Amino acid sequence: MTEKVGAIGSSIPRRGALDRLTGASMFSADFRLENPLALRAVRSPHSHARVLRIDTEEASRMPGVARIFTARDIPGKNLTGIINKDRPLLVEDKVRFVGDPVALVAAETEEAAERAAGAVNVLYEVLPAVYDPADALANEAPLIHEKGNLLFRRRVVRGDAASAFSSCAVVVEETYRTSFLEHCYLEPDAGAGWVDADGTLVIIASTQNPHYDHSEVAALLGVEDGRIRIIQAATGGGFGSKLDLNMQGFIGLALYHLQRPVRCVYSREETFIATSKRHALIMEMKTGAGKDGRLHAMKCRILCDTGAYGSYGIAVASRAAVHAGGPYEIEHVDTEVLCVYTNNPVAGAMRGFGTPQVAFAHESQMDLLAEKLGMDPFEIRRRNALRVGSVTATGQKLEASVGIGECLDAIKESYEKARSARSDRGDSPFTCRGVGIGAMWYGIGNTGMQNPSTAQVEIDLDGAVTLYTGCADIGQGSTTVLAQIAAGTLGLAPDEIRMIVADTKLTTNAGATSASRQTYISGNAVRDAAAKLVDVLLTEAVDLMKVPKNSLAVEGGFVVYKGDTDRRIAFSKLAARARRKGIPLRWQGYFDPVTSPLNPDTGHGEPYATYAYACHLAEVTVDITTGEVTVDRVVAAHDVGRAIHPEGVVGQICGGVAMGVGFALMEEFKPGVTASFKDYHIPTANDMPEVVPLIVESSEPTGPFGAKGVGEPALIPTAPAVLNALSDALGKRIYHLPANLERVLEAANKRG
Amino acid sequence: MRSDVRYVRPSSLGEAVGFLSDHGPETKPLAGGTDLLISIRSGELKARYVMDVNRIPELKGIAMTGEGLSIGAGTTIAEIASSETVKRLAPVLRKSCLSFGSPQVRNAATIGGNIANASPSADTFPPLIVHETIAVLSGPDGERRIPVEEAAAGPYKSNVGSRELIVRFILKPSEGRFFEFLKIGRRKTLAIARVSMAVLAEKDMRGAVGFIRFCLGSSTPVPCRIVEVEDFLTGKILNEAVVAEGGRLAAEKMIEISGRRSTTVYKEPAVKGLFNRLLYPMVKND
Amino acid sequence: MIEPLKTVPISFKVNGRPVSLEVGAGETALHAIRERLQLTGAKEGCGIGECGACTILVNAKAVNACLMLAAQMDGTSIRTVEGLAGGGSIHPLQKAFLDHHAVQCGFCTPGLLMSAAALLKEHPCPDRRTIADGLSGNLCRCTGYRQIFQAVEAVAQGEKEKTQ
Incomplete structure (x- = not known):
């Protein structure tokens, strides 16, 4: 198939950006509705308690209150969750974390809703709670869910790690810890809704997965699919948290009963209390290598605190297990991840699904091994880097597009310069400088499970093309990229593609905007749909031009004869011709990456069809008297297969670096303590290092135009690189994230 | 949003003080709003009246007067940061204002509000203290003058009476002296200071410390001048050992005042460390 | 205005256009701009002045509209993103x-x-x-x-x- 020059690999203006710049974009809280009711959840102040009685009588009589809902008002199945359904929309018998919703107030104004929410009288019997995942596994631990506190166990075993350690020249064994994190998308969760004339419940939402929302709301309400319509509003970031059902179910419930427009806008404080967090992990890791630095064995035990409900916990555990060794060949692997319920806030999906946490551990281990071997940290990574033909811990043979070596090579010069310059650049007796590398791999799409996307492409009789995709653009730019892929396939300019996006009435399911999957998976679905349409057009042209199909191409809205480009027929003419024959002008494309499920005992299988790779180099300055850290520079090399939109890739990388700096140095959600942006710090413009993004393109044969994904990879290597740089500066390693003022100063004072 | 407060906006100091003398205990003055609006949002504000003091001419302005450098309580942090007069006569205050909150907060927040709010980590407190500032208050009984360190009674507890307003601050100007303001935050902007310090100092003819004023912020219930440190350093030629001893004294004094807490594990070495950095330029110049 | 008011009449300019409103005494400028004037370009990201998503210009100075009472807008000139371009199509x-x-x-x-x-x-x-x-x-x-x-x-x- 021909490829339209300019559509692919060109940084065209982002779709929808102009509206964002003029204030015209409609985020969920911006919709003007006629006389909407405000919704406010009544949330539990206890982390574990039986709900004995919910008394809504007094609150119901307060001025402006339309109705107060409890679990009894839910007509369908009151259990939600994308992987395991364990979370009620409104709790029935007991609350499991501070923030668990017990009732929902609908009132004429926000103030009335807030007042009434405060007046709902809930009688609780407080139960013993457990906040530590290890404690939660003990026999006498309070049961959070009836099935037990162990949600999931994932083993990945290859070879015989136990005996391989004995033949290693060096072995390092350490325990690493990470904290709960808050996503901190700038737009707090919000949604709105109304009932259409035909009875359809229309829900506008800030979401990463409209089709999931759709099926979940339909099940909660016990209504047919056709009675629900989810439309994704302009969405102010998600990073995984907006994959859960947040306000959508509340809106659906209120619409169902009240048949009136409603609005549900979380305050920032409510997003802190109510929405999911990044899993806090405890990782015991033992890694052994030979004298030559080649890794022989790794043993890893991970405890994953998933909090009160499952959310994406199982996915996080699986992914952590698969990725625990890093982008390296290791013959003997013994990994076990336990995902455990506690009475902490729900931990769910957050950019990387456990991989950022394990990367901190495996990259620290690499530096520790290098140190023991007297080897350069760059060299030990280069020697062990996965390559085409390598076999992973799950027994998967990597067939193509393994760009970790190229990523390492891309930063090599910067690394060497930084290493040689770091000692003579100290301009103060109180600071020292360090250089560190972090590397990662990341499987694109869901782990060892079906993960399809669909898309539709339609041509009208004027030759205009419309792309229908259910893919939610949450700021990462998928709408633009999918337009480019459609345009590249159809020989059009991207701005010629009309788009209908993320509306469950008008578009088919593209799956979640998660797992860095939309470019690769939905991109392929779009390409498939567009290719089917191209084939129709070419077939018609063959009939008219009397030349073989392979001598024809699509270009600028025409089918052209490659031998003489003056011979061309307009799309509109071909479309009309096809229509007359009854040939469809709207085609559906579909893609599901080739994977195989992981064996429950060994973890063997092919969890992903392709992997992205990256490494970052970080240069830091540490004030050894106060523990203050400045990340001066990050050189970030990413193998994205093919950059469909290079500046979009750069934007992902720089945003990932920022989030990585936060993860490394300052971010920590303390349950019961952290309440707002006052006490949860994300990097400001002044905290940003100079970022040098380097795009590596190790083309993926199964990707659309060779593309993979970059959304999550962008984040993952930064924190490991910063922590290794800190260790380089201080001569002392930090094993617990974030490396905040206290931990850095403690390390500085302990150094030799 | 609270619907039960009432808004009042006097246009002169007389009107403001008049209102306060009748309703002071039920009134909260609104200056920059950067603290007050947060308490309105959280529902913590208990006042019946919010008195907007932003249109009172008597609270505005920066001028060198016979009494000293006068800064109106209603002067914004941004105005102080961009004042040539402050740059010349109180550069340490300017420095604290340059790193105060964020640009938006600096445009709204006032120096009077910062002091009246009495946060232990108020950024302008240590510089005002090392300038031996007098706060001029106005109330029903007329004017009252107090040393600025007495403006706070404890964390978020002001000594400014409910019927009083801070009108202005009078700083002892300090031109040509060594000055420094440093703070440690969890990030580089929009971070509450974990530890802050301000110093004014001058060497005498023989190169020893002839004059020094030192104040510690964010480490004690109220930012405080530490005369023990000043006395120790006065008359001494600064070298690394002397400065280190000064830092040790500062940390010791902090613990004496605040007691040992969970945060002391960090703050004790951090105070010592930051103190070294604070005075390092004076050591280095020798 | 030495009379305490529960609702405050204010007049000011928004993006060059004069407006008069009655606002609540405890209402924020952000709320008035978004809900009363329906200028929803300014966003509430935190409500406590930490994120800047509500930044507007008041007399040409950037401030957090969430930390300002609506009543304080009286007599000022406000610019929001909707009026950034002035008369032009795009700034x-x-x-x-x-x-x-x-x-x-x-x-x-x-x-x-x-x-x-x-x-x-x-x-x-x-x-x-x-x-x-x-x-x-x-x-x-x-x-x-x-x-x-x-x-x-x-x-x-x-x-x-x-x-x-």
Whole structure:
């Protein structure tokens, strides 16, 4: 198939950006509705308690209150969750974390809703709670869910790690810890809704997965699919948290009963209390290598605190297990991840699904091994880097597009310069400088499970093309990229593609905007749909031009004869011709990456069809008297297969670096303590290092135009690189994230 | 949003003080709003009246007067940061204002509000203290003058009476002296200071410390001048050992005042460390 | 106005246009702008002045509209992102943000634009550090700020070339 020059690999203006710049974009809280009711959840102040009685009588009589809902008002199945359904929309018998919703107030104004929410009288019997995942596994631990506190166990075993350690020249064994994190998308969760004339419940939402929302709301309400319509509003970031059902179910419930427009806008404080967090992990890791630095064995035990409900916990555990060794060949692997319920806030999906946490551990281990071997940290990574033909811990043979070596090579010069310059650049007796590398791999799409996307492409009789995709653009730019892929396939300019996006009435399911999957998976679905349409057009042209199909191409809205480009027929003419024959002008494309499920005992299988790779180099300055850290520079090399939109890739990388700096140095959600942006710090413009993004393109044969994904990879290597740089500066390693003022100063004072 | 407060906006100091003398205990003055609006949002504000003091001419302005450098309580942090007069006569205050909150907060927040709010980590407190500032208050009984360190009674507890307003601050100007303001935050902007310090100092003819004023912020219930440190350093030629001893004294004094807490594990070495950095330029110049 | 009021009549200019409103005594400027004037470009990201998504210009100075009472707008001149371009179709900063891919989710964008406009007014030729500092009151979780810095630099450069 021909490829339209300019559509692919060109940084065209982002779709929808102009509206964002003029204030015209409609985020969920911006919709003007006629006389909407405000919704406010009544949330539990206890982390574990039986709900004995919910008394809504007094609150119901307060001025402006339309109705107060409890679990009894839910007509369908009151259990939600994308992987395991364990979370009620409104709790029935007991609350499991501070923030668990017990009732929902609908009132004429926000103030009335807030007042009434405060007046709902809930009688609780407080139960013993457990906040530590290890404690939660003990026999006498309070049961959070009836099935037990162990949600999931994932083993990945290859070879015989136990005996391989004995033949290693060096072995390092350490325990690493990470904290709960808050996503901190700038737009707090919000949604709105109304009932259409035909009875359809229309829900506008800030979401990463409209089709999931759709099926979940339909099940909660016990209504047919056709009675629900989810439309994704302009969405102010998600990073995984907006994959859960947040306000959508509340809106659906209120619409169902009240048949009136409603609005549900979380305050920032409510997003802190109510929405999911990044899993806090405890990782015991033992890694052994030979004298030559080649890794022989790794043993890893991970405890994953998933909090009160499952959310994406199982996915996080699986992914952590698969990725625990890093982008390296290791013959003997013994990994076990336990995902455990506690009475902490729900931990769910957050950019990387456990991989950022394990990367901190495996990259620290690499530096520790290098140190023991007297080897350069760059060299030990280069020697062990996965390559085409390598076999992973799950027994998967990597067939193509393994760009970790190229990523390492891309930063090599910067690394060497930084290493040689770091000692003579100290301009103060109180600071020292360090250089560190972090590397990662990341499987694109869901782990060892079906993960399809669909898309539709339609041509009208004027030759205009419309792309229908259910893919939610949450700021990462998928709408633009999918337009480019459609345009590249159809020989059009991207701005010629009309788009209908993320509306469950008008578009088919593209799956979640998660797992860095939309470019690769939905991109392929779009390409498939567009290719089917191209084939129709070419077939018609063959009939008219009397030349073989392979001598024809699509270009600028025409089918052209490659031998003489003056011979061309307009799309509109071909479309009309096809229509007359009854040939469809709207085609559906579909893609599901080739994977195989992981064996429950060994973890063997092919969890992903392709992997992205990256490494970052970080240069830091540490004030050894106060523990203050400045990340001066990050050189970030990413193998994205093919950059469909290079500046979009750069934007992902720089945003990932920022989030990585936060993860490394300052971010920590303390349950019961952290309440707002006052006490949860994300990097400001002044905290940003100079970022040098380097795009590596190790083309993926199964990707659309060779593309993979970059959304999550962008984040993952930064924190490991910063922590290794800190260790380089201080001569002392930090094993617990974030490396905040206290931990850095403690390390500085302990150094030799 | 609270619907039960009432808004009042006097246009002169007389009107403001008049209102306060009748309703002071039920009134909260609104200056920059950067603290007050947060308490309105959280529902913590208990006042019946919010008195907007932003249109009172008597609270505005920066001028060198016979009494000293006068800064109106209603002067914004941004105005102080961009004042040539402050740059010349109180550069340490300017420095604290340059790193105060964020640009938006600096445009709204006032120096009077910062002091009246009495946060232990108020950024302008240590510089005002090392300038031996007098706060001029106005109330029903007329004017009252107090040393600025007495403006706070404890964390978020002001000594400014409910019927009083801070009108202005009078700083002892300090031109040509060594000055420094440093703070440690969890990030580089929009971070509450974990530890802050301000110093004014001058060497005498023989190169020893002839004059020094030192104040510690964010480490004690109220930012405080530490005369023990000043006395120790006065008359001494600064070298690394002397400065280190000064830092040790500062940390010791902090613990004496605040007691040992969970945060002391960090703050004790951090105070010592930051103190070294604070005075390092004076050591280095020798 | 020494009479305490539960609702406050105010008159001010928004994007050059005079308006008169009755606002609640405890109502924020952000609430009045979004809900009463339906100018929803300014966003509430935190409500406590930590994120800058609600940044507007009050008498040409950038402030957090969530930390300002609506009553305080009386007699002022307010500019929001909807009026950034003035009479023109698009402000140079908006164009530069578009050209430099400085928008991702776009929720922080209106606030950033207002801060950037205030910054360039005070420092027509800012260096990278001055730009970062001028935008440091606006959190962005998506972009890592780099393309935003580049956009602001491009506008400053363009202005410089115009005056040369």
